[in-house]
Amino acid sequence: xxxxxxxxxxxxxxxxxxxxxxxxxxxxxxxxxxxxxxxxxxxxxxxxxxxxxxxxxxxxxxxxxxxxxxxxxxxxxxxxxxxxxxxxxxxxxxxxxxxxxxxxxxxxxxxxxxxxxxxxxxxxxxxxxxxxxxxxxxxxxxxxxxxxxxxxxxxxxxxxxxxxxxxxxxxxxxxxxxxxxxxxxxxxxxxxxxxxxxxxxxxxxxxxxxxxxxxxxxxxxxxxxxxxxxxxxxxxxxxx
Amino acid sequence: xxxxxxxxxxxxxxxxxxxxxxxxxxxxxxxxxxxxxxxxxxxxxxxxxxxxxxxxxxxxxxxxxxxxxxxxxxxxxxxxxxxxxxxxxxxxxxxxxxxxxxxxxxxxxxxxxxxxxxxxxxxxxxxxxxxxxxxxxxxxxxxxxxxxxxxxxxxxxxxxxxxxxxxxxxxxxxxxxxxxxxxxxxxxxxxxxxxxxxxxxxxxxxxxxxxxxxxxxxxxxxxxxxxxxxxxxxxxxxxxxxxxxxxxxxxxxxxxxxxxxxxxxxxxxxxxxxxxxxxxxxxxxxxxxxxxxxxxxxxxxxxxxxxxxxxxxxxxxxxxxxxx
Numbered sequence: 001x002x003x004x005x006x007x008x009x010x011x012x013x014x015x016x017x018x019x020x021x022x023x024x025x026x027x028x029x030x031x032x033x034x035x036x037x038x039x040x041x042x043x044x045x046x047x048x049x050x051x052x053x054x055x056x057x058x059x060x061x062x063x064x065x066x067x068x069x070x071x072x073x074x075x076x077x078x079x080x081x082x083x084x085x086x087x088x089x090x091x092x093x094x095x096x097x098x099x100x101x102x103x104x105x106x107x108x109x110x111x112x113x114x115x116x117x118x119x120x121x122x123x124x125x126x127x128x129x130x131x132x133x134x135x136x137x138x139x140x141x142x143x144x145x146x147x148x149x150x151x152x153x154x155x156x157x158x159x160x161x162x163x164x165x166x167x168x169x170x171x172x173x174x175x176x177x178x179x180x181x182x183x184x185x186x187x188x189x190x191x192x193x194x195x196x197x198x199x200x201x202x203x204x205x206x207x208x209x210x211x212x213x214x215x216x217x218x219x220x221x222x223x224x225x226x227x228x229x230x231x232x233x234x235x236x237x238x239x240x
Numbered sequence: 241x242x243x244x245x246x247x248x249x250x251x252x253x254x255x256x257x258x259x260x261x262x263x264x265x266x267x268x269x270x271x272x273x274x275x276x277x278x279x280x281x282x283x284x285x286x287x288x289x290x291x292x293x294x295x296x297x298x299x300x301x302x303x304x305x306x307x308x309x310x311x312x313x314x315x316x317x318x319x320x321x322x323x324x325x326x327x328x329x330x331x332x333x334x335x336x337x338x339x340x341x342x343x344x345x346x347x348x349x350x351x352x353x354x355x356x357x358x359x360x361x362x363x364x365x366x367x368x369x370x371x372x373x374x375x376x377x378x379x380x381x382x383x384x385x386x387x388x389x390x391x392x393x394x395x396x397x398x399x400x401x402x403x404x405x406x407x408x409x410x411x412x413x414x415x416x417x418x419x420x421x422x423x424x425x426x427x428x429x430x431x432x433x434x435x436x437x438x439x440x441x442x443x444x445x446x447x448x449x450x451x452x453x454x455x456x457x458x459x460x461x462x463x464x465x466x467x468x469x470x471x472x473x474x475x476x477x478x479x480x481x482x483x484x485x486x487x488x489x490x491x492x493x494x495x496x497x498x499x500x501x502x503x504x505x506x507x508x509x510x511x512x513x514x515x516x517x518x519x520x521x522x523x524x525x526x527x528x529x530x531x532x533x534x535x536x537x538x539x540x541x542x543x544x545x546x547x548x549x550x551x552x553x554x555x556x557x558x559x560x561x562x563x564x
Contacts, residue, residue, distance in 0.1 A: 055437075057433075057437045057438070060433065060435040065433065068433075072427045072433075073430065074423050074427055074430065076425075077423075085419050085423045087434075088416065089434070090435075095444060098411060098415035098418065099412045108416070149433065152435070
């Protein structure tokens with residue numbers, strides 16, 4: 001069992017960090033919320049809905065978007081097309097209207113491109129719009145993944161290790177970006193992260209998992225000085 | 241800009257060919273264009289959505305027999321049997337897509353192979369309906385009292401159908417629906433997180449692809465004027481797969497180019513039967529090694545001098561770059 005009686009709440013508009021040693025169950029929790037895996041029991045509520053009845057592709061319709069640890073992108077598509085895929089739940093183009101009219105022919109393509117451009121400009125991808133995403137380096141791929149999630153204007157954005165594989169400077173920039181994302185799109189962020197500097201800097205609430213259980217939860221200062229956390233997680237880091 | 245010039249040039253050549261090409265070769269070109277319709281559909285499924293099908297001749301056969309039977313037994317005119325064949329075959333494709341969802345890669349290949357084989361067996365054994373190995377002789381296409389009989393008329397009709405089917409496919413793959421096809425092929429997880437239902441998307445691709453095969457089958461039945469179960473065997477399925485690989489996976493114009501080049505090439509080599517198979521195999525191997533993107537992409541630099549923007553590239557090309 002990867003998770004055991006985990007209870008976690010994300011308040012609206014907050015940036016919440018989920019930390020814990022390797023194998024603590026952080027990604028499993030993220031996958032359960034985004035419905036990529038099934039918990040044995042319990043509830044996952046978002047607004048008024050119980051998400052356990054949903055399939056993975058239905059989640060974005062409720063306002064939950066996610067990124068992936070290894071930066072899941074569509075390598076053969078341009079950066080812009082990658083971002084446009086993120087709007088799939090919101091357009092009304094079906095196979096008939098798509099085949100019978102050229103892409104620019106229906107009004108949908110226009111607003112979709114506007115939304116995509118807006119997100120790409122904010123994340124510094126606008127100049128790369130026409131480049132195939134598969135040609136980008138890992139850091140830029142992660143940004144494409146984030147842009148694809150963000151373009152749907154989610155109310156809750158789940159980020160699976162956004163700083164993994166980034167340099168110190170890049171992850172510093174990421175902190176600013178995440179705050180801007182929250183302010184601009186007025187969404188809540190739940191991030192799973194190993195980078196302690198980033199988590200302490202950007203999160204307003206931190207939840208610590210160890211062996212599938214929540215061992216601490218609260219603002220960064222409180223979590224940082226929690227003996228159980230130091231023992232389980234931060235202790236290892238300082239020793240290392 | 242060059243694309244426009246190229247389109248106009250192709251249209252002019254297609255329109256003028258009947259004036260210079262002798263009747264028999266016009267018939268071969270017509271056949272090539274019929275297979276091009278099926279190849280475009282197969283590329284939507286295999287090139288864009290990443291679902292392999294080596295039983296595609298089965299769909300073509302269903303379309304051909306549907307149109308032939310509706311014309312012979314119900315007396316429908318061609319302009320009604322053509323779409324009917326398309327839609328009935330699309331429904332078959334949808335149904336085949338449902339079990340195929342659980343399969344991928346070599347398993348899907350074998351399942352579709354089984355489907356293709358089963359179709360030709362059914363056509364052979366269901367003698368009361370299909371006439372068995374004797375086949376059927378559907379009438380020439382007609383509009384009211386006007387029958388299109390000559391090679392030139394059939395050529396123009398096929399060219400018209402191919403042009404509109406190609407245009408529709410080009411629109412489709414550039415639309416949000418087409419992006420969903422490629423998204424499912426490239427990353428199922430990211431596609432799902434974006435709200436795309438992979439199961440629905442794959443069955444839709446099967447249906448669209450089968451629709452094209454059904455239209456091609458109906459054209460074949462009435463152009464050739466004779467259909468038998470052996471017209472839609474495994475070799476045709478492999479021929480179609482070769483056409484899209486040689487023309488270019490995930491390329492609509494490439495599908496047309498591949499099908500026409502292969503059909504005409506076969507006819508030119510028809511005097512040397514054994515050599516034909518060798519040349520055919522050699523062409524495939526050389527394409528995969530030297531122009532993995534296919535014929536169409538090999539000319540991309542020439543076509544887009546200043547504005548190099550290829551919207552969708554096949555994943556095989558991607559892997560190739562990663563390896564080198």
